[in-house]
Amino acid sequence: MTPAGPLSGLGVVLTRPRAQCEAIASALEARGARVIIFPALDIVPVAPAPASLETLASLPATSIAIFVSANAAEHGVAAARRAGPWPPAVAVAGVGQATAAALREAGFARVIAPAAGFDSESLLACPELQDVRGRRIVIFRGVGGREHLRTTLEGRGATVAYVECYRRERPASDPAALHAALARGEIDAVHAMSAETVDNFLVLAGSGAAWSRVALVVPHPAIARHGASASFGRTVVCGPGIASLVEALQNLRKAS
Numbered sequence: 001m002t003p004a005g006p007l008s009g010l011g012v013v014l015t016r017p018r019a020q021c022e023a024i025a026s027a028l029e030a031r032g033a034r035v036i037i038f039p040a041l042d043i044v045p046v047a048p049a050p051a052s053l054e055t056l057a058s059l060p061a062t063s064i065a066i067f068v069s070a071n072a073a074e075h076g077v078a079a080a081r082r083a084g085p086w087p088p089a090v091a092v093a094g095v096g097q098a099t100a101a102a103l104r105e106a107g108f109a110r111v112i113a114p115a116a117g118f119d120s121e122s123l124l125a126c127p128e129l130q131d132v133r134g135r136r137i138v139i140f141r142g143v144g145g146r147e148h149l150r151t152t153l154e155g156r157g158a159t160v161a162y163v164e165c166y167r168r169e170r171p172a173s174d175p176a177a178l179h180a181a182l183a184r185g186e187i188d189a190v191h192a193m194s195a196e197t198v199d200n201f202l203v204l205a206g207s208g209a210a211w212s213r214v215a216l217v218v219p220h221p222a223i224a225r226h227g228a229s230a231s232f233g234r235t236v237v238c239g240p241g242i243a244s245l246v247e248a249l250q251n252l253r254k255a256s
Contacts, residue, residue, distance in 0.1 A: 005032030006250050011186040013178065015040040015197050017171075024191075027242045033249065034186060038178050040201040041194070042169045045075045046143065055138055055161040056083040059090060063135040064112070066093045066123070066149065069142075073102035075165040076140030095123045096240055118240040119220060120149045133157030143167040170200045175209070182209060189215045189236075189252060191245060195226035202228055217248055 011034045014021040018039050025035045048056060059065070059080060067073045073094065080086060092108045094100040096118030100111045112129070114122035123129065136159045139149055143164045150160045181187050190211070192198045198216065205211075216232035218224055224235040238248035 005030065007246070007253055008032030009034065010249060010253050011036070011181060011188045012249060013038050013187055013190040015190065015192050015201050017041060017043055024242055024245065027246060028249070031246060036178060036181060036187070038175070038201070038204075039171050039173050040192070040204055041197045042171045043071045043075075043142070043166050044169050045078075045166050046164065048079055048163060048165060051161075052079075052163045052165070053083070055163050056080055058136075058161075059083070059138065060087040061136055062087070062090050062138045063132070064091045064093055064128070064137045065140060066095070066137060067099055067103060067140045068095045068120070068145070068149070070098050070102040071142065071166055072140040073099050073106060076163055077103070077106045079163060079165045080140075091128070093123060093126070093128070095120060098240060120146065120152075124149065124152050129153070130156070135159070136161070138163060140165055168196060170203065173204050175205050178205060179209060182211075182214075185213075187214055189217050189249060190232065191217045192223065193219060195223050195228070198223065198226060198228045202231055215252055217245065217252075219244075 007028060009032065012028055013036045014024055015038055018037060021037045025037060028035050056079065067076055091112060092103055093112035094103050097113060098118070100113035103111045112126055114126055116122065132153055134157060137153055138161050140163045153160050190201065192201060211232045213233050216229055216235045217238055218235060219238060219240050221237050223229060224237050229235050236248050236252060238244045
């Protein structure tokens with residue numbers, strides 16, 4: 001039985017990789033939500049390509065290592081440590097507090113991270129990344145992705161290289177339970193962390209599913225502006241972290 005709480009009876013679909021959904025699902029269920037875990041993105045570690053191996057070998061000559069996500073922190077630090085001990089003179093930076101927390105858990109006592117905000121623009125506003133002329137910066141990320149960090153830092157005079165340490169894949173999630181819950185009117189919101197996740201979700205859910213009565217909850221306005229987000233009845237932008245998601249869902253519950 002769903003417990004009473006501020007989210008009582010609210011049906012929420014979580015689309016992150018299954019292991020990353022557990023803490024979020026527990027927090028939502030404790031507040032009364034009905035949670036469906038439907039992974040629309042998988043994170044798969046990859047062996048570094050030759051260019052990434054060359055970058056790892058030159059890590060001691062690097063001034064700053066930037067990790068674009070908690071996934072980059074997990075897989076990037078592991079890749080770097082397989083190549084040798086972490087050079088103590090290399091500063092570490094994370095895009096957002098979740099990434100910073102993952103880096104601290106990996107053993108880095110000092111992490112450059114924005115006090116507010118959780119995107120590349122917020123990190124680029126940090127004082128430590130303003131005067132980077134002549135400095136070498138390595139960005140740990142997944143295969144592909146935005147170029148904004150690199151182009152901005154190069155525009156400030158830095159030399160920038162990548163270490164690509166994981167890739168994003170569309171999983172083979174079965175939509176049968178999702179369709180059944182949707183038909184019963186038991187889904188009120190879908191939470192997605194990226195535009196790619198929204199795209200994958202809609203492909204996995206199938207063309208026959210209609211989401212016009214369901215809210216899409218996302219952490220960034222850029223995802224809300226993504227074309228596929230218009231498939232949902234409304235899009236709600238919340239901040240990062242479980243507390244912000246809970247607050248957004250409570251407001252959604254009040255408005256329903």
